[in-house]
Amino acid sequence: MRINKMPTQRCSVCAKKVGMVGFECRCTNVFCAEHRLPFHHQCPVDVKVIQHQKLQTECPKVVQEKMIKI
Numbered sequence: 001m002r003i004n005k006m007p008t009q010r011c012s013v014c015a016k017k018v019g020m021v022g023f024e025c026r027c028t029n030v031f032c033a034e035h036r037l038p039f040h041h042q043c044p045v046d047v048k049v050i051q052h053q054k055l056q057t058e059c060p061k062v063v064q065e066k067m068i069k070i
Contacts, residue, residue, distance in 0.1 A: 013041050
């Protein structure tokens, strides 16, 4: 009886076997250590826009109270 092996994960750019150290990107692909950064694999996900929207929703706008003149 054979035990079913997990399919080997490969880098989406260079097809190198990544094993257990594969890096999963926000674009849902797996990459090797060389192609893990977004600008190395031409990632279609714009992280700056996502972070900007997250900051706008989570951080309230702070308004300074008017000072009372003495």
